[in-house]
Structures are given as structure tokens and as C-alpha cells.
Amino acid sequence: MAKGDTAGKARGKRATPRSGKPAGKTPNTGDLVQLLTPDGDRIDKVTWIDGTEYRVDFTDEEYRGLYRDLVLVRRLDAEATALQRQGELGIWASLLGQEAAQVGSGRALRPQDMAFPTYREHGVLYCRGIDPIMPFGLFRGVDLGGWDPNEFKFNMYTIVIGAQTLHATGYAMGVAMDGRTGGDDGEAVIAYFGDGASAQGDVNEAFIWSAVFNAPIVFFCQNNQYAISEPLERQTRIPLYQRAAGFGFPGVRVDGNDVLATYAVTRAALDNARHGQGPTLVEAFTYRMGAHTTTDDPTRYRIASEVEAWQAKDPIARVKAFLTKQRIADDAFFAEVDEQAKQEALRLRERVLEMPDPKPLSLFDHVYPHGSPEIDAQRDFMARYLDSFEGSVH
Amino acid sequence: MAKGDTAGKARGKRATPRSGKPAGKTPNTGDLVQLLTPDGDRIDKVTWIDGTEYRVDFTDEEYRGLYRDLVLVRRLDAEATALQRQGELGIWASLLGQEAAQVGSGRALRPQDMAFPTYREHGVLYCRGIDPIMPFGLFRGVDLGGWDPNEFKFNMYTIVIGAQTLHATGYAMGVAMDGRTGGDDGEAVIAYFGDGASAQGDVNEAFIWSAVFNAPIVFFCQNNQYAISEPLERQTRIPLYQRAAGFGFPGVRVDGNDVLATYAVTRAALDNARHGQGPTLVEAFTYRMGAHTTTDDPTRYRIASEVEAWQAKDPIARVKAFLTKQRIADDAFFAEVDEQAKQEALRLRERVLEMPDPKPLSLFDHVYPHGSPEIDAQRDFMARYLDSFEGSVH
Amino acid sequence: MATETLTLGKAINRGLRRALEHDPKVVIMGEDVGKLGGVFRITDGLQKDFGENRVIDTPLAESGIIGTAVGLAIRGYRPICEIQFDGFVYPAYDQIVSQVAKMHFRSQGKVTVPIVIRIPFGGGIGAVEHHSESPEAYFAHTAGLKVVSCSNPQDAYTMIQQAVISDDPVIFFEPKRRYHEKGTVEVDAPLDEAYPLHASRVVRPGRDATLLAYGPMVRTALDAATAAEEDGRDLEVIDLRTLSPLDLAPVYESVRRTGRCVVVHEAPGNVGLGAEIAARITENCFYSLESPVLRVTGFDTPYPAARLEEDYLPNLDRVLEAVDRTFGW
Amino acid sequence: MATETLTLGKAINRGLRRALEHDPKVVIMGEDVGKLGGVFRITDGLQKDFGENRVIDTPLAESGIIGTAVGLAIRGYRPICEIQFDGFVYPAYDQIVSQVAKMHFRSQGKVTVPIVIRIPFGGGIGAVEHHSESPEAYFAHTAGLKVVSCSNPQDAYTMIQQAVISDDPVIFFEPKRRYHEKGTVEVDAPLDEAYPLHASRVVRPGRDATLLAYGPMVRTALDAATAAEEDGRDLEVIDLRTLSPLDLAPVYESVRRTGRCVVVHEAPGNVGLGAEIAARITENCFYSLESPVLRVTGFDTPYPAARLEEDYLPNLDRVLEAVDRTFGW
């Protein structure tokens, strides 16, 4: 995948001063790193408030690759939403609108890096090369979303808001204790969380821990402007990236609808971490275009014009415009990507429908690594109980 | 009591930028408000990083009053430590070394202000005009430290680290909801906590809440350099006052061994709060001269030379030197204050020794405001059980 | 007497509205309780009618919700806190068990913290992890808290108002899977004549065995009793309603008649409410018992994936299986 | 076999030392565990000998301690977390019950979090609020956790090591008021031949009634048994040792012989371990019981001021009073 020139190491360690501006829907470009405008124009490089320069240097192939990721991730997400509407999933947390934040940060990860997602990072998961069906067990209700975090370098989804930021911090402490920082092959950790999560004690404790132990971690906050119905103003009165300053590490705000800028900023922060320079907070300024989850009704708390304004900043349209203007891609390419997305969505759908229901007695598996006599007794009871019904299979 | 010219209203609302310096034992005067040097020399006024000017303008009588407070508070504290050594208290959390931080902030409170202490604010309690015996029930073990917070405008002591900062924030939200901010007679709230407490989720949630609701509150952190055995560096890698910037409100560091500066800074912050300008974090830079509590052995984790260096910054000696140099007080005055302190300590001792043990059946009182049949049944059981012993009185 | 047909969820909404009307010191606080009306719409319309100072959307942090509620209570307010789902109450656990529960006791009665903590609880709605738990035992074991659960619209309407006017901190468990069940509610009955908050109630008299349940399982127990009729068994069903303190006098009375008792709850059995109830019944009805009190509960596993919850949760068949066992003892 | 006379506290210290020696992935973390050696000196000398990467003084935040321990466990470490006092575990409650307890289950067995959470617990030391609590029921009710408590130096030494090598998350309750009691410890006995971690043990055989206790109350129960001899009563005492899962087979065997049982713990009785034990004994020994299982526990009040704790806590007299009642039934 693409590699960016991130100028990461040149970056100063000082956090950014407060801008003093109230948190607004439209930050100045002064405190927002952007490398691709909503109209698809490239900005060569951007200097952040603290003097760090951000730019990317992708080949045409890599640009097309990012576009493909964005389209695929959106299409699979749409398929999941459709599956839920058809009763095939219990619930779905859509990433619509946040594709660039996820693809940009996901592609910025190096193979050795470890990610701790929330419940919405399907796009990051995809970029890690993980089978996109993996989280569907959780949303279909056939399992609790269990996989081996170490196998995929991608932790299980975490639903309790903020809890995973401490897990990520502990893991990053372990990386440092293992002596796995300090060089280009060092390991870095990324912890995803939302604007709402920023208010949780756990997240702030994670900031404290990671600062005190100089843990190799990037806190990646997707500020999608809402925690369910609550707008950002319920969680903070200043821009979120500025939170980091209070804990003694850098904070950067990036246009989260700009896959290039997100890539550049995340890559630089990860590289700082892997080189032993400790934590960074990245605030990806984006928007949740859909409902919080399929059970939510956003018309109750936000107005159509706001959604429309964000529509104009669409993360995919701008890449398409850029590719077209720069003649990096043509209609045939776009059609091919759409077709691939359609096919992958179809395959995903088929596989979701085939997911087997769990067996009743599996209820008793894995409560404890080596079992427990009480659980065994309850399993036995259940087996006998089920046997008492005619034709039961378990 | 003394009134200071605090220039509070002129103060900008912007939080202070990070100094970038690592947390050190000896901050620059540049980021430490000081109005009285350890040698007892007065500094006329100090301008904080954000441009706020701090000064005090006390009468001689008021200066002497502050000295008296400091001496009394230290003497009563010493008496408590002695009582504990003699087995008359279960434990004691000494304020030795923190007298100026407590008297300065305590005297800065206006009568209508509400304080939420930790377990060490005996000096603040004294300044509020509260009978100093009040917390001794807790430390003697005859009660749990219960009094009516609203009667004394001083909440009960709180032992669970950080919990009271949320209570203070909620109370302050109530003040605002009651329309009790906006004028000179507005109410302000002060929440005490320690450097260690700054790491607790609750404290950071209190910062978030108070910022979002613009609550009239001053977070007063006595940074006495230790959380039991752990030095400040275990909780933060930058000066604590800078935490506030991350949440969008001002933070100031004051010499907590300087009663004048502490008064000035706290008064200004409280006045800002009562006028509706929201929260401020005050870091009072001080030192716990004694053990964490009477059960602690600080020689296990800190060296004598460090304690000696702080001895030279004693909060009382400098006021005495100032009063002497300026001829505001003479030996007769100092002798009189010492004598008063001795007498008050003696009276305190006598009253502590007279504190009655609680009656066994009082165990069952006040579990619920209007009782509960289960508690009644258990009280009855206990009464019968005690009756079964000869000569039992309950 | 005006009666209306309301869902259980709507009944709570109406009860909250009356509580807000009745006392200006009552405030509602929680995540999404404002414009959204809560994820279950229990606070629907209340912010619009009472304003942002009475119905407060809070930052996303449960410890903060309860901790600031304590401060508001000290200031004289009566906060009603909504915890969005059962599984999200734990970040607030310290504030609840160490602060809310103890404030009155440690102040020697000088402070009251009349906070109501509303928790939609229990499973059966096909949700993901942390959205279907039954944490009531954690609170019932905590001295200083009162714990209740409603099972029908009338009780929901009345009990939420009683909880709000009570000076106790009350953990109010709402059976979320019954939010949509309808019933008749006397909407203008005077509160002081209502059935007491901390009292259990016989909801179906019977002679052969006693079934105990609360919250979502009351319906299950009633269904089981109906089904048992076919076997010629006449089961008494008691809705416990109050979980701390328990009100077991009617239970003892019943068990002394029936000699057999089954207690049902969704929470895991181990060290659950059922254990306490069984222990007390045994202490109080020792010579009347024909069989030990049996428990039908969630298994001692974490709450499973949605497609296993029917196997996990007590249902009519498992209740009847236990009843059979009490007869076979 | 080398034996030494050690206090219970020192025995845990020695056990921790062996755990650190045995596996480089074992780390100790908590407040003041480094230079200070913990407020009870249980980790005394360990940071000096194993370094700051193995014995980690953490920031003052319990959720952070457990939350980062989860991450360290995912990274392959085996963290031993010290909670300074019982009453300070609650800020970590969410991480314990929603994360630690569920990680193995939700990962379908792909993740283990072999974390030991050491909690000095119980009263009797004249401390202030929050320093004398017995929160074990909160954890025993939580599926996915294992919960144990030691009562003597030998068990303390062995059980802490067993907890560390166990792949389960283990809540390890240390009877703080017994830290200074001495006993003989076989310091080099091989761990794999030791008495199992999750097994109760008859510590005093007897014929007339069964006393059950754990942690600090084992000594009290033994003292009561000695005192009962004077009344001509021969009491069997069982140290439960494991609180979740309970190991009640030896208890059933005992109660079937004695017909009478009293269970003792410091925690409030309501929805406590005693309730579960009583309920299970009744289910399993119904026809052997001459009287209901009685409980002698802390009262259902918050833990009181130090000068009331002797009245609050179960003691020899209250245990014997209950034994008397089982005979008078």
C-alpha cells in the first residue's frame, strides 16, 4: 500500500496551544490539516500550528488503491445496513461518512502495529486485510464478536465506551517493556474512540497513563460530531485535539473526510510512537452521515441542512474528483471498482446468511479457560432439560 | 478577614499555554505566582502567563490575622498528631507544610461559598469558622465524619480519591441553575484535591462537566508532591496547572507556601466563578512535610535533603520574617499567638478525650432516612443479643 | 378516576412528567435524555416541555452523571438519573456504592440524597453485549440503597413517582423487554393512597406452589401459572416489586400454605437475589417446606450472544420444570 | 522440605517473589507497590530486586490499573494488580466485570486475561471508612471471575502462586487483619502437588454442627469451635477458600452428618455469599437438615465507624449464639 512522506521525525514534541475558539462545525484550515479539498484539489503540504509539516507522496497506483478502499468500505457498510433492514442483523453501526478517517488511519498502520477499535471501525478492519465478515457474528447475534486480537493485530470490538483506550495503553506499555520501540521496525498502537468517549474517565486515565509511561500509542478520535443524539458541545467546549495539551503530549486535528491528510497525520503520529516519542492525539474531524445505529432516528436531533452541508464534503467524491481532474483514473476504472464492490457485497451477504446459529450448549463454553465444575453442572442440566423435549438437537 | 485586590475581573478567559517544561521541584517564578518570598520579602504584584495581575492589599491587622491562622492551624494539627501517637485517634492526616495553601484559599472564600474538602483540609475548615473538633469523630473512629454540609458550607470529608470533585461540580451546576451567579453576591464552589487525585477518572470528568456547564467552581489542587509514596511524576509529565488548558479553562500555579499569593489567586478564581465565568484550576505548589498519615513512613521513599530544602520554604517562617521586617508585629504578638495556639490545642485535646463512644445500637441509625423493616429487625436482634450479656448497656 | 391504556414505557414517561410538574427541584439527567427522549423514548417530550435545566443531556460518563447528581442532591435537587443500559452502570459503581449509598449514614442523617437511578434492565430484546444484563444483586447487596422493579404499566407509573418523592436513593429497574406491553393506568389517582413502593404483591392467588418473580419475569411466571392449570396445578404468583428491602411477609404466608416455592430471575443464579430469598424462606418456613426453594435463573455465564438468549433466560418451560421438581422432591 | 515461620503478609510477599522469579511475564502493578512496598508492605523489596518494569507504581486510578492490565494481558503479560484497600476497588468495577470477566467468553476462548487482583479486605483494624469492607459477593456474582480468599500463611503462600499461574482472572482476597498472624510455611514445596486452589478444606473435624468460614473469619470460627467444646459441642469447621466457584461437596458431606450448619462472613448478609451457600446446602441436603442453615454476618448497614466495628462484625459469641439456635430449632 501507499507510503507517505510524513516528516514525522521532524515534528516537535510540544503540544499545541489552545486556539481559544469555541468548538465549531467548521474549523479554520489553520487548525485543521487538509491535503485534499472537498472539490478534489490537492494541497501540497500543510504546516500544523506546532510547526510540523504534513504531506503525502503517493503513486497513481496508490491513489487509485485508496479510492478503491473507500468505495469498497462504503459498499460493504451499505450492504450491512441493508441486511439489518431485512432482519438479518440485530443491529448495525454504520461508518457512512467516516470512510476517509478509517481508510486513512487504517492504511497508515504498519503490519506490526496493533489497533484497538470501538464498534464502528469496519473500515480499519478492512484495511488491515481482515475478512470483512469477522464482525458480523456480533451484529447478527450469533456470537459476541470474538477473534484473536494478536492474530489480526486488531483487538475485538469494544462496546463499553472508552474501555478499550486503557487496554490499548496497557498493550502499548507492554510494547515498550518488550523493548519494541526505538527504530523503524518499532511497534505502535492505535486506539480508536469517539467524540462522546472523550468524556469518559477511562479515556482520560488512558491519556495520563500513556503520558506517564511514554507509551507508543496514537489516540485516534473520530469526531463525527455526535454521541448518539448529543452534539460535541455536550462533551467539550474547546476543540478536542487540544485535550492532549493538558496531558503533555501533542494533539492534531485533521480533516477526517480527507483520506490523504488522515493518512499523513496518522502515519507521522504512529512513527513518532514507534520511535519512542510517546503518545499523540489525532482528532479526525468528520461526520456521521447516517444514524448512530440502525435503531436510531437522527431526524429527532439534527436538521437536514447540516447533513447536506457535510454531504458536500464527502470523502469519496473528493478523491474521485481529484483522480478525474488529474487523469489518474477514468470511467472504466470507476466502473470496475463499483463492480468489484458490488461483487464483494454480494459475497458478504451470502456468507452472512449462511452464518450458523450457535448451538445451545455452546452457551457454557469458554466461561473459564479450563472450565469450572459449576458450569459443567449447568451444562449437564441444560442438556438433560433439552433432551426432555422431543426431537431436540444440541 | 482580609480582602484582596484581585484584579479578578480583568483576567482573560483563555487558558494558559503549556510551558513545555517537565514537572520539576522548583518551577520558575515565571509560572508560579508568588507574592512573599521564602525570606519574607513582599513582591508587589505578579503577572501570570495569561496576563492576569495578582496582588493583595492587606491591612496590618489582616496580615497579623493570617499569621495567627497559620500558627493556630499548625498547632492544632500537631496536637492531633500527638493524640494519634498516644492512641487517642485511629489515624491522622496531617497538613504540616500545607498551612498557607489552606489558609490562603480558606480565607479567600466568601461566606456564601461552598467547599468540598478531601480528608486533609483541617486548615480550610478552621478558616471557615467551624469548630476544629468537627473532623475528629472521623479520625477517632467514633463516627464517620458526619456533619451537615449546608450548615457549614463545607462538605463532609471524602476519602475516596477524587469523588468529591464531581459532587462539587454538581453542586456548582445547582448554583448556576438556581441563578446564583452573575454578581458580587454570586456563589462559588471550591473543590480540593491532591496531585495524586489528578489521575482519577472522576477528577477529569469533573473538569469536563464543569467546562460544559460553565459551572462556578474552582478546582484547588494541593500539589504536595506526593500521593503517599508516589512522586508527582507518576501522575503527570507536565505541570498540573496545565491540565486545565486541555479542558478549556484557565489554570494557574501558585506558590502554595505563600499565603498571600494563594489568597490572591484563589480569590480571583472564586470571583470569576461567582460572576459566571466558569471554572479555574489552581495548582498550589507545596509540600507535605510530614508523613502521608500517621501510619506512613516517608523515609522509605524520600530523602532527607529534599525535606530540608522545603523546610527553607516554610509557609509560616516567611510570614513571621515579613511581619518582623515590616514591624507589623513584635515578639509580644508572636508570644501571644503561640500562647493562644497552646490554649486552643489544650482545649481541643480535652474535648477529643471526652468524645463519647457511640452506642452499639446506633449502628442501625440512619441507614435510610425513614428506616427499613430489615434494619429494624436487625436492631431488635442486636438488642436482644446484647441483653443476653450480663450488665450490658446499649 | 381517569384511566388510560398505556405501554409500560409510556407509563414511566407519564410518571416522570408528573414528578417534574410536582416538584421544581426534580431534574432528569443522562445521556440522550433531551431531544432524543432517551434511546427508549422514556423521557420523550420532557425537555421540550420543561427546558434544558430540568432535563439535562450530560456528557458521556456515568460516574459523572451520578457524581454530579450527588452534588445536586446536596444542593437540594432531586435528580433522576438515566443509565442508558444495564451494562453501562458499572463506571458509576463507585459513586453509587461508596457515595450515594453511604451519604445518609455517614452524615448521621444530616444529608439525604434522594436520587433515583433508572436502569432499563434484562434481556430478551436481541441486543448486543452489555445491553441485556440484570445487575440488581450488586445493588441489593449494598446497604443504603433501595432497589425496586416494576412489571406492569400501573406499577411503572406509580412506582417511579414514589421513587422520586422518596428520600432514599432508589435504583429503579425497568424491564426493558416489557416497555411495549400495554395496560390500564389510573393516571390521576393520588399518590399517597397508592400501593406502597416497598411491598410485594400477590398477583395470582393459588394453592399448590408459590412462584416468585419481579420485573420482566412476572409475565413469564404468570404464563407458567396459566400453563400449569392444564396439569391441574394451581400456582400462586407473587410480584416481589421491592428487591431491597425485600418484603417477604406475603411470601412466607404463601409458602406456609403451599409448601413449595420457585423463584425466578434473569440474573445469574450464583449469589443472586434468588439465593437470599431461598435462604430467608428456609429460615422462616422451615417446617412448612415440602421441598427446597428452587431457583430458575440465568446461567452463571456472561450474558450470551442474542441468538442464545432464549436458551439462557428462564422461560415458561424451565419454570414448570422446576415446579415439577418441587413436587417430585 | 524447608519450612519457615512467616506471617500471612510475609507469606504472600514470598509467594509473589516466587511468581516473579518463575515467569518473566509476571508483573506487579498498583499504587505505592514500589519503594514503599505497598501500604501493608506485601510487595516489600520486590521492586528493588526485580526493577521498575516488573513492579510498577501506577498513577492513582484503579480503572486505569485494571484497564491497562487487560492490555498487558493481551500482550502476553500476567499482571498482578494490587488494590490498596477493599473500598477502593469500585472505580475499577467496570473494567473488572465488563472487561476482565468477559474477555475469554466473548473471544470464544481466544483471549485469556490471567490477571490476579489482590484485595486486602475486611475489618477489625480500627480504620476509617472504605478501609474495612468485604466486597466479595459483588465478584462472586460475576461469571467469568474466580474468587478466593486465604486464611493462614501456608495457604497465602501457595494460593497466591496458584492464582498467578492460573489462566483465569482471579480476585484474591487477603484477610488484612490476619496479615500479622504467624504460621509455618513449606517454602519449597512444588506447586503442582499443592492442595488445589479451588477446593474448600475441613480445618477442624467435628460431629455436632458445621461451621463455614473464609478469610478472616476462619480464625473466629475455630475459636468458636474451641469455646463450644466447653458446652460439650463438637463443631466441624470448613475453610471455604474458594468463593467462586464454591466447592461445597465437603460441606454437603459434613452437613449430612451434622444436620446443622452456620455460615460466617463479615460482609453484609443480604444477598451475600452466605445466602448462596445456605440455598445450595438446602437444595442438596434437604432431608438431612435439622434446622435451616443460619448466617452470622455483618449487618445490612454501611461499614460503621471503627468504635462500632466490634459490634458490627461477627465474633465468637455471635457464632455460638447461632449454633445454639440451630440446636434449639
Ligand SMILES: Cc1ncc(C[n+]2csc(CCOP(=O)(O)OP(=O)(O)O)c2C)c(N)n1
Ligand atoms: C459506558 C457506556 N455508556 C453508554 C453507552 C451507550 N452508547 C453507545 S454508543 C454511544 C455514543 C458514543 O459516541 P461517540 O463516542 O462519539 O462514538 P460514535 O458512536 O459517534 O462513533 C453511547 C452513549 C455505552 N456503549 N457505553
Ligand SMILES: Cc1ncc(C[n+]2csc(CCOP(=O)(O)OP(=O)(O)O)c2C)c(N)n1
Ligand atoms: C479511590 C482511592 N484509591 C486509593 C486510595 C488510598 N489513598 C488514600 S490517600 C492516597 C494518596 C492521595 O494523594 P493526593 O491526591 O496527592 O493527596 P494527598 O494525600 O497528598 O493530600 C491514596 C492512594 C483512596 N483513598 N481512594
Ligand SMILES: [Mg+2]
Ligand atoms: Mg461520535
Ligand SMILES: [Mg+2]
Ligand atoms: Mg499529594
